Amino acid sequence: MEERWSTEHVLSLAPDASSQKAAGKLSSPASWSGTGTDGTALWGACKGSGSTPYRTVIELATPAYQCSCPSRKFPCKHALGLLLLWSGTPEAVPTAEPADWADDWLKARAERAEKSAEKSAEKRATAEPVDPEAARRRAARRGARVAAGAAELRLRLADRVRHGLADQSTAGPWEEVAARMVDAQAPGLATRVRELDALPQERLLEEYALLHLLATAATRTDELPPALAATVRSRVGYTLDAAEVLSGPTVRDRWLVLGSRDSSDERLTTRRVWLRGAKTGRPALLLAFGRPGQAPDLALPTGHLLEAELAYHPGAHPLRAALGTRYGAPEPGPAAAPDGLTVAEAVAGYGTAVADDPWLESRPTVLAEVVPVRTPDGWYLTDGHHTVPVRAGAVPEAALWRLAAVSIGRPLTVFGEYGHQGFAPVTAWAADQRPVGLTNL
Known part of the structure; x- marks a missing residue:
């Protein structure tokens, strides 16, 4: 039997809440004609405001979408509506051969x-070899700029501490310093500096110390162990593209999709997808990006298994990975919830990880047998022996009430990110073992 996506997974593809709402109105059979699926694609014609229906086709593996409507959102409400119809009313999207117009797009x-694959292979084959000496000189020039910027940042931080954190009379906004870090080719330092203006005063000294430590390490990467040096370069803002990461060692496994979360700003939408290797037990984080109004291309259903090769970015605590070769489409995962930790084990695990990476804000964690509790001080998760706070603002209040409704006072398994500010829930496994998403509501 063909595995249909969950409604939750379909809605996670939407570029915004209004698209989710509009798609819900187009998820009934009455809105569609000529629908069909061959197991790899969906197609159908949706009634619109004009006389000609909008033709919509979806390739499921990527996924990829095509619609004749004029919408600039991606995927549009028609593509989402067709996916919801296929997900919720399977008999309304029968198995068939693709319509001619859908087949033309799929073949093209x-x-x-x-x-594109042939061009990439040809480009690699004919590419001029990299001049090692030129690459070394470029790296040295950037290293010198970063070191100079980091040294200036240390002086600025020391000056603020010397005048006292409460004395803001001579301290201007940090934006000027952040701009200097950008000029020094240290965008990671710039991001952390910009965040200082928004921090409450009681957290300033802590962040000053961590930032001073990072700036100091950025001037001494040659003296650090290789794994820690890679972590420092990553925190400072050095980047590696996926091809470069995948040229190194890869890990093949059947990866369980633990959950995903989208975040947006005026420049782009970022999707974070967390995985766990079924054989290796290793966690992994995939990042995907999309323009405003466009959902990122990477879409993996929570609770499914994907057999694939991953390559980890270097670091003292490797987590972020690049997705390499896939061996088939995602398949339904195990009926049981993933193995989890007690609250005490989660706290100890984060402590160990921070010893490797002092700037680590949080780490992916599965908590087993916990119950959500709401108190006057906020939400907590407890296993009956220890309690961890839910990080303020990590998820909408509605998501926490949903978590409580799933629990109905009984222990359940919850996946999320645990760090020094608390636990940010992403997915819960209810009594019937179905994964329930707690983000993008």
């Missing part, structure tokens, strides 16, 4: 992908 897409 496959041809473009094949030509």
Whole structure:
């Protein structure tokens, strides 16, 4: 039997809440005609405001979408509506051969992908070899800029502490310092500096200390152990593209999708997808990006298993990974919830990770047998022996009430990120073992 996506997974693809709402109105059979699926794609015609229905086709593996509507959102409400129809009313999207217009798009897409792969292979084969000496000189120039910027940042931090954290009469906003870090090619330092203006005063000294430590380490990467040096470079803002990461060692496993979360600003939408290796037990974080109004391309259903190769970015506490070769589409995962930790074990695990990476804000954690509790001081998760606070603002209040409704006072398994500010829930496994998403509501 063909595995249909959950409604929750479909809605996670939407670029915004209004698209989710509009798609819900288009999820009934009455809105569609000529629907069908061949197991790899969906297609159908949706009634619109004009006389001609909008033709919508979806390739499921990527996924990829095509619609004749004029919407600039991606995927549009028609693509989402068709996915919801397929998910919730399977008999309304029968198995069939693709319509001619859908088949034309699917074939053209496959041809473009094949030509792109051939071009990439040809480009790699004919590319001029990298001049090691030129690359070394470029790296040295950037290293000198970063070191100079880090040294200036240390002086600025020391000056603020010397005048006292409560004395803001001579201290201007940090934006000027952040701009200097950008000029020094240290965007990671710039991001952390910009956040200082928004921090409450009781947290300033803590962040000053961590930032001073990072700036100091940035001037001494040659003296650090390789793994820690890689962590420092990553925190400072050095980046590696996926191809470079995948050129190194890879880990093949059947990866359980633990959950995902989207965040947006005026520049882009970021999707974070957490995985756990079924054989290795290793956690992994995949990042995908999309323009405003466009959902990122990476879409993996929570609770499914994907057999694939991952390559980890270097670091003292490797977590972020690049997705390499996939061996088939995601398949339904185990019926049982994933193995989890007690609250005490989670706290100890985070402490160990911070010893490797002092700037680690949180780490992916599965808590087993916990119950959500709401108190006058906020929400907590307890296993009956120890309690951990839910991080303020980590998820909407509605998501926490949903978590309480799933629990109905009984212990359940919850996946999220645990750190010094508390636990940020992402997915819960109810009594019937179905994963329930707690983000993007």
